Amino acid sequence: MKARMISFNILKEICIQKGYSNLVLQKKLELAQEKDKGFITQIVYGTLQNYRYCRYQWVDFVKKMDHEEIALLLDMSVYQMIFMDKVPSYAIINDAVDIAKKINGRYANLVNAVLHKVDKQKVKEVVGKKEEVLAIKTSHPTWLVNMWIKQYGYDIAEKICFSNLEIKPVTARVNTLKISKQELLEKEPLFQAGNVSEDALIYHGSHLAATSYFKEGFVSIQDEASQMVAYLLDPKPGMRVLDTCSAPGTKATHIAQLMQDEGEILCGDIHEHRVHLIEEGAKRLGITCMKAVVMDATTLENIEGTFDRVLCDVPCSGYGVLANKSDIKYHMESSDMDTLIPLQQKILNCACEKVKQDGVLVYSTCTLNKKENEKQIEAFLSTHEDFILEEQKTIFPFEYQSDGFFMAKLRRK
Numbered sequence: 001m002k003a004r005m006i007s008f009n010i011l012k013e014i015c016i017q018k019g020y021s022n023l024v025l026q027k028k029l030e031l032a033q034e035k036d037k038g039f040i041t042q043i044v045y046g047t048l049q050n051y052r053y054c055r056y057q058w059v060d061f062v063k064k065m066d067h068e069e070i071a072l073l074l075d076m077s078v079y080q081m082i083f084m085d086k087v088p089s090y091a092i093i094n095d096a097v098d099i100a101k102k103i104n105g106r107y108a109n110l111v112n113a114v115l116h117k118v119d120k121q122k123v124k125e126v127v128g129k130k131e132e133v134l135a136i137k138t139s140h141p142t143w144l145v146n147m148w149i150k151q152y153g154y155d156i157a158e159k160i161c162f163s164n165l166e167i168k169p170v171t172a173r174v175n176t177l178k179i180s181k182q183e184l185l186e187k188e189p190l191f192q193a194g195n196v197s198e199d200a201l202i203y204h205g206s207h208l209a210a211t212s213y214f215k216e217g218f219v220s221i222q223d224e225a226s227q228m229v230a231y232l233l234d235p236k237p238g239m240r241v242l243d244t245c246s247a248p249g250t251k252a253t254h255i256a257q258l259m260q261d262e263g264e265i266l267c268g269d270i271h272e273h274r275v276h277l278i279e280e281g282a283k284r285l286g287i288t289c290m291k292a293v294v295m296d297a298t299t300l301e302n303i304e305g306t307f308d309r310v311l312c313d314v315p316c317s318g319y320g321v322l323a324n325k326s327d328i329k330y331h332m333e334s335s336d337m338d339t340l341i342p343l344q345q346k347i348l349n350c351a352c353e354k355v356k357q358d359g360v361l362v363y364s365t366c367t368l369n370k371k372e373n374e375k376q377i378e379a380f381l382s383t384h385e386d387f388i389l390e391e392q393k394t395i396f397p398f399e400y401q402s403d404g405f406f407m408a409k410l411r412r413k
Contacts, residue, residue: 003036004095005102007043008076014048014327015072021048021327047079048326049165052139054078057124061114070107073099077115082123089119130154134161143334144319151370156396160368163398164322164329170203171402172219173227173250175285176257179218188213195400197227199254217285222250225320225395225405226366229313230254232391232409233362235263239308243267244297244351249278249290251313256287266303268295297347306356314344316365316372320404323397341372348380352387355412361387364407368394373406386413 010028013019025044029037047054054075065071077096080087093115100111126136135145138161148157171194174181181199185191194200201219205211213219229251235241237260243252246267256265267290269275278292295303297312317337322329348363355361363380365372373394381389392408 002095002098003032003040004043004076004092005099006032006036007040007047008073008099010040010044011047011072011076012069014044015051015330016068018331019327021045021325042084043076043080045326046083047076048330049323050079050083050139051075051330052136053126054082054139056126056136057082057121058114058118061117062110067104067107069103070100070111073103073111074114077111078118081115081118089115093119134158138162138165140164140322140329141332141334144332147334148368152368159398160396160404163396166323166401168223168323168397168401168403170208171222171224172201172203172208172213173197173199173222173254174201175218175220175253177261177286178216184213184218194224196395196402197224197231199257200224200227215284220250220253220281220285222254223321223324223403224400225397225402226251227254228393228395228405229311229362229364229407230258232364232393232407233309233311233360234409235259235309237262239263240305241265241309241311242303242307242351242354243311243313244295244300244347245269245313245315246292246295246311247271247274247277249281249292251311252278252290253281253285253287255309255311256282256285256289259289261287261289263289265290266293266307267291268293270294270296298343298350300350300354303354305354306359307354308356308359310351310355310359310361311364312347312351312361313364314347316340316344316367317369319367319369320397320406321366324403337369337371341376344372344376345379348376349384352380352384352410352412357412359412360390361410361412362407363410364405366403366405368396368404368406373408377408377410380410387411388413 010024013024014021057078058074077092080092097108097112100108126133135142140161174184190205191201235255235258246252247269252267272294275292282290318328387410390409390411395405397404
C-alpha cells in the first residue's frame with residue numbers, strides 16, 4: 001500500500017471515526033515499509049496541526065464540499081504542498097487523484113483541479129480580524145483563541161497558539177530509586193537535563209519506550225510541567241497519600257520516588273483495566289508503596305480514613321496539551337467543558353473530605369482555561385472555609401517547551 005494511502009487511512013480514522021492519534025498511528029504504521037514511516041508520521045501530525053490553515057488555502061476553489069473524506073484528502077494534500085518543500089507537487093496531486101478514485105470516482109476531477117489551483121496560487125495570505133487571522137494561521141478554533149485572549153491577554157494567547165505548532169521534545173523523568181540523574185546523564189549522551197523539573201531529562205533519541213532505560217525502569221516518560229505537580233504536593237517518606245484520578249499512574253510513581261518508596265500511596269481509576277496500568281508502571285519502576293484499586297473519585301465510597309496528601313489531577317478539556325495531541329484540537333467544541341466543570345467540582349468536593357487537618361490537597365489540570373482552573377479554586381474556597389490557598393500556578397507551553405498545566409495547593413486548617 002502506498003505511503004499516502006496509509007496516511008489518508010490513518011487521518012480518516014482519527015478525524016472522521018474519532019480514534020486517538022497515537023494509537024491509530026502506532027497500529028497502522030505496521031502496514032508501512034520502514035523507509036516510509038517517518039514520511040507518514042509527518043503527514044499525519046502535520047495535517048492535524050495545520051488542518052484549518054490548509055483548508056483555508058483550498059476552500060474558495062470549491063462552491064460546496066459535501067464529502068468529508070474528500071475534504072480531508074484535500075487538507076492532507078495541501079499540507080504536503082505547503083510544508084513539505086522537497087516533495088514534488090505532481091507526485092502529491094497524482095496520488096491524491098488515485099485516492100479520490102478509491103473514495104468516490106466522481107470527485108477525482110475536482111481533486112485534480114483544486115490542487116492544481118492551489119499549486120498555482122502558492123500560499124494564500126490570511127486576512128481579517130487579528131483574532132481570526134491568529135486562529136486560522138495556527139489552526140485553532142476561533143472561540144478558543146478568543147477565550148485565551150479574554151483570560152490571558154493577546155500576547156500570551158498568541159504565544160500559546162504558535163507554541164502548539166512546535167514539535168515538543170521527548171521528556172523523561174529519572175527514577176531516583178534506581179539511578180541518579182547525574183549517573184544517567186554521564187551514561188547516555190542522548191539525555192540532557194530538563195528545563196524546570198529537578199528529575200527531568202530531555203531525550204534526543206527515538207522510541208524511548210523501546211530502550212533498556214525505559215524497560216528496566218530507570219526512566220518514565222512524563223512531561224516536565226506534569227512533573228511539577230508532585231513537587232507541589234510535597235510528599236514526605238512515611239506519609240499516607242491518596243491519588244484520586246491516577247491512571248496510568250505517572251504522577252503517583254513520582255510521588256513514590258519523592259517518598260523514597262516509604263509510606264502508603266492509595267491510587268486508582270474508575271476502570272479496572274486502567275488500574276492494571278498503574279500496577280504495571282509501579283512494578284517496572286520497582287515501587288512497593290503504591291496500592292492501586294478501582295476507585296470512583298466522585299464518591300470515594302471504598303476509601304477509608306484520611307490522608308496527609310491528596311491529589312486531584314482531574315479530567316479536563318486538555319487545552320494545555322494540544323501540541324502533542326492535535327486530535328483534541330481537531331475535534332474540540334466549546335461545549336466540552338460544560339460536563340467537565342461540574343465533574344471537577346464533584347471530585348474536588350469529595351476528595352477534600354479525605355484530607356487530614358494540616359494536610360495538603362493539590363488540584364491540577366492539563367488545560368489552559370480559568371473556568372476549569374482559577375475559577376474552580378475560587379468556588380471551592382467560597383464553600384470550604386477550613387481550607388486556605390497556599391500557592392497556585394499556570395505553566396504555559398511556551399515557557400519550558402512543555403505542556404500547559406495548572407496546579408493549586410490547598411491546606412486544611
